[in-house]
Amino acid sequence: MIKALVIDDELYAREELIDLLHDTGEVDVIGSCNNAIEGLKKINTLKPDVIFLDIQMPQITGIEMLSMLDPDTMPKVVFVTAYDEYALKAFEDNAFDYLLKPVETCRLAKTIKRLKKECQEQDYSPLVSEMLELIPCSGHNRILLLAAADIETAYSDLTGVHIVTKDTKATTQLTLKVLEEKTPLIRCHRQYLIHPQAIREIKLLENGLAEITTQYGYQIPVSRRYLKELKDRFGLN
Amino acid sequence: MAMELIFSLLQQLSVYLVIAYLLSKTPLFMPITTVSGRLSQRFSCYILFTLFCILGTYFGLHIEDAIANTRAIGAVMGGLLGGPLVGFAVGLTGGMHRYSMGGFTDVACAISTTVEGLIGGLMHSYFVRRGQSDQIFKPFTVFTVTLVAEIVQMFIILMVAEPFDKALHLVSAIALPMVIANSVGAGLFMSIIQDRKTIYEKYSAAFSSRALKIAQRSVGIMSQGFNEESTKEIAKIVYEETGVGAVAITDREKILAFIGIGDDHHLPGTPISSGYTRRAIDGCELVYADGYDIPYCCSLHQKCRLGSALVIPLVGGNNEVLGTIKLYEPKRKLFSTVNLTLGEGIAKLLSNQILTGRYAQQQALLTQAELRLLQAQVNPHFLFNALNTINAVVRRDPDKARQLIQHLSQFFRRNLKQNIETVTLEEELQHINAYLEIELARFSDRLNVDICVSPELLNIKLPTFTLQPLVENAIKHGTSSLLENGKITLQGYCNKGCIVLEVEDNAGNYAPIGEESGLGMKIVDKRLKNMFGRQYGLTMSYQANEWTRATITIPADAQQPIHTNGTNGETAV
Numbered sequence A: 001m002i003k004a005l006v007i008d009d010e011l012y013a014r015e016e017l018i019d020l021l022h023d024t025g026e027v028d029v030i031g032s033c034n035n036a037i038e039g040l041k042k043i044n045t046l047k048p049d050v051i052f053l054d055i056q057m058p059q060i061t062g063i064e065m066l067s068m069l070d071p072d073t074m075p076k077v078v079f080v081t082a083y084d085e086y087a088l089k090a091f092e093d094n095a096f097d098y099l100l101k102p103v104e105t106c107r108l109a110k111t112i113k114r115l116k117k118e119c120q121e122q123d124y125s126p127l128v129s130e131m132l133e134l135i136p137c138s139g140h141n142r143i144l145l146l147a148a149a150d151i152e153t154a155y156s157d158l159t160g161v162h163i164v165t166k167d168t169k170a171t172t173q174l175t176l177k178v179l180e181e182k183t184p185l186i187r188c189h190r191q192y193l194i195h196p197q198a199i200r201e202i203k204l205l206e207n208g209l210a211e212i213t214t215q216y217g218y219q220i221p222v223s224r225r226y227l228k229e230l231k232d233r234f235g236l237n
Numbered sequence B: 001m002a003m004e005l006i007f008s009l010l011q012q013l014s015v016y017l018v019i020a021y022l023l024s025k026t027p028l029f030m031p032i033t034t035v036s037g038r039l040s041q042r043f044s045c046y047i048l049f050t051l052f053c054i055l056g057t058y059f060g061l062h063i064e065d066a067i068a069n070t071r072a073i074g075a076v077m078g079g080l081l082g083g084p085l086v087g088f089a090v091g092l093t094g095g096m097h098r099y100s101m102g103g104f105t106d107v108a109c110a111i112s113t114t115v116e117g118l119i120g121g122l123m124h125s126y127f128v129r130r131g132q133s134d135q136i137f138k139p140f141t142v143f144t145v146t147l148v149a150e151i152v153q154m155f156i157i158l159m160v161a162e163p164f165d166k167a168l169h170l171v172s173a174i175a176l177p178m179v180i181a182n183s184v185g186a187g188l189f190m191s192i193i194q195d196r197k198t199i200y201e202k203y204s205a206a207f208s209s210r211a212l213k214i215a216q217r218s219v220g221i222m223s224q225g226f227n228e229e230s231t232k233e234i235a236k237i238v239y240e241e242t243g244v245g246a247v248a249i250t251d252r253e254k255i256l257a258f259i260g261i262g263d264d265h266h267l268p269g270t271p272i273s274s275g276y277t278r279r280a281i282d283g284c285e286l287v288y289a290d291g292y293d294i295p296y297c298c299s300l301h302q303k304c305r306l307g308s309a310l311v312i313p314l315v316g317g318n319n320e321v322l323g324t325i326k327l328y329e330p331k332r333k334l335f336s337t338v339n340l341t342l343g344e345g346i347a348k349l350l351s352n353q354i355l356t357g358r359y360a361q362q363q364a365l366l367t368q369a370e371l372r373l374l375q376a377q378v379n380p381h382f383l384f385n386a387l388n389t390i391n392a393v394v395r396r397d398p399d400k401a402r403q404l405i406q407h408l409s410q411f412f413r414r415n416l417k418q419n420i421e422t423v424t425l426e427e428e429l430q431h432i433n434a435y436l437e438i439e440l441a442r443f444s445d446r447l448n449v450d451i452c453v454s455p456e457l458l459n460i461k462l463p464t465f466t467l468q469p470l471v472e473n474a475i476k477h478g479t480s481s482l483l484e485n486g487k488i489t490l491q492g493y494c495n496k497g498c499i500v501l502e503v504e505d506n507a508g509n510y511a512p513i514g515e516e517s518g519l520g521m522k523i524v525d526k527r528l529k530n531m532f533g534r535q536y537g538l539t540m541s542y543q544a545n546e547w548t549r550a551t552i553t554i555p556a557d558a559q560q561p562i563h564t565n566g567t568n569g570e571t572a573v
Helices: A011-024 A036-046 A062-066 A085-094 A105-117 A176-182 A224-234 B002-024 B027-033 B039-059 B071-082 B084-100 B106-129 B139-160 B164-218 B228-242 B275-283 B337-377 B380-396 B398-416 B425-442 B467-481 B515-532
Strands: A002-007 A027-033 A050-054 A076-081 A098-100 A134-138 A143-147 A151-157 A160-165 A169-172 A186-189 A192-194 A199-204 A210-214 A219-222 B061-063 B066-068 B246-251 B255-260 B287-289 B306-315 B321-330 B422-424 B447-453 B461-463 B486-495 B498-505 B537-543 B547-555
Touching: A002 A011, A002 A036, A002 A105, A011 A027, A011 A050, A011 A105, A011 B380, A027 A036, A036 A050, A036 A062, A036 A134, A050 A062, A062 A076, A076 A085, A076 A105, A085 A098, A098 A105, A151 A176, A176 A186, A176 A192, A186 A219, A186 A224, A192 A219, A219 A224, B002 B027, B002 B039, B002 B061, B002 B164, B027 B039, B027 B164, B039 B071, B039 B084, B061 B164, B066 B164, B071 B084, B071 B106, B071 B139, B071 B164, B084 B106, B106 B139, B139 B164, B164 B228, B164 B337, B228 B246, B228 B255, B228 B321, B228 B337, B275 B287, B275 B306, B275 B321, B306 B337, B321 B337, B337 B515, B380 B398, B380 B425, B398 B425, B422 B425, B425 B447, B425 B461, B425 B467, B461 B515, B467 B486, B467 B498, B467 B515, B467 B547, B515 B537, B515 B547
Parallel strands: A002 A027, A002 A050, A050 A076, A076 A098, B447 B486
Antiparallel strands: A134 A143, A134 A169, A151 A160, A151 A192, A160 A169, A186 A192, A199 A210, A210 A219, B061 B066, B246 B255, B246 B321, B287 B306, B306 B321, B422 B461, B486 B498, B498 B547, B537 B547
16 A cells, blocks of 8 residues: 555645545555645654645645655655646656646546556656755744744754744754755754854864854854864864 | 209118118017908008108108108008008008198198008908918019009199199109109018018927927827826926926926926925915916016025926816926026917927826726736636536535535626626625635635625625725735635725725735736726726735735715615625
């Protein structure tokens, strides 16, 4: 059975697709959600084999969401759309799988067949943007979109990945690896990223360790391995 | 003896012509340069040429108890320029005057002068009847007519004056000098008039060409509307073509354009402060402060160099004043008459252009509105989404799907009918309801709509497609971006003698500038203004991330006194 996640902002469309997938007898729909932010969370927790991803969604579109996924753990993606001509062109050009709404049963069967056969990774880079401008985060009972430029530091712990700005602390579903690649943040520790412009002071400690104090007074540890890179970056060697 | 007389007469003639030349510089001369046949022109002719007639007698040389003179010039020309009646009157007056001076030729001269005037007048009639009135102004014509008239005079003297011997002697002495002097004198006099006429015509030609140039250069500028950009261009053209010190154009409240001296403190966009301008607008009258009789003083700056102003109202349809155009001259310069006259013409031209521009804009607006209607009729995205929703619903809830199809067909049926100009609020609400049923199914788990309209408002008339685009906008650009709990409120109520219709969403995404929705909103606003007047229309307000509110204000009398049987307008969806 293929483990699938359905992400679509319209309730009836979601239900319809779940029913259709169920009818094939080859797909186990392990979850569904109505926006991309919820989707990121479910991808991380449920680890589906494939996501059925709607493109027109509030706040973050399906295409934008693609850029926020860690390529290493990324599930296969089947786009579902009603009319987005621009997106359709991109799918055609890159031989991505997509379904048009309303979804036809035989077209869906073809997609399932291909999903089962195809083992090699799809390269989504033509759709993926180089840099992320906004980072979706969940705060207390709300969803925030934080500007990447405003982030001072990001770190991971047992509860997830956390983002710190001047006045906000929030949790994101994006991995540190994605953040490192697609935001100005740089690595200073296995579990910490720092915005270079947020560094106010680097205090050198014993054993080749160091500690960064940020503009807004946060203390960030620097490990031996990354201190050298940091020094190189600022020409301090 | 004869030669001597000729020279003396020509000498007298010179003085006579100098006076004529000097007079030609005065406005007194203007009427006689045309053959208009108007009473004023005839009167001027009579006065002027009677004076010349008498002058001719006084300047004459006394010979043998008679006077060799240039009286004939006045009589003949009076007749030629003023017609038979004037000619007769001039001749008679001049003749009576000569009679009063006595001598043995007194009666003969009185008769002959009258006859001369009459000859001139008859020639006038002859030329006018043949449509050759320009012949009158030819010096050669006058020369010939005077020549004939003088010969006739000589015969009359011979016939009338007693005794015949004395008369014959006199005529043989004065005939040649008088015939030559009068004919040449009349010819020269006419050439003075002709010069004057040419100068005047050149002046008018320059005037017309300037006016034409302004008209030509300003064509089409106003089609962009009566605003700062277009008026700036017009002001520049007027400024360049008239050469006045400064040009300003205002609307009813503020200066739209100012160019020339003093543009450092007369700034476009500032409210009108001059009392003259206010008077021109309020009284719909031309105000001319020449800086002499009526003092002009800049209301903005004490050291302003402008010393006189001409304010002309721009009058649109129904005598509504749209604004003013103002011409200024600096203190050291006077307004030229050309510019004073031209100013009014420019104002008329501008008014017409503004009206034409408005008409063109309305046409464009109509086309836009039609375009919008067309778009609305075939909105593929809406149809697609609706079909997808119905497709998704049909398996789980066939009854619901059937309802949705009914709403969809209702929506499209109404859309097809939207070529009519106005609908009642009730009809518009039904249309919105059909639309919302589809959208509510689509966003079922994250959209709520609350409609609350006072029942007495249901009969008011609105332009078609007024509220539905607002609701569509609130969903498309508002609540659809919310992850959950989208809410749209539609309210209708009376407030301070106005009817207010409000569509509010809880997204607060409204971007004041940009995208096609901006165009849609503009069209709604303009159509409301066209129907109800400028003070009404659509306004947008928003609180970022909180709400966006589209408010329509229309006059309370949009309400019709018809009452439907207790329709309940409080529809909750």
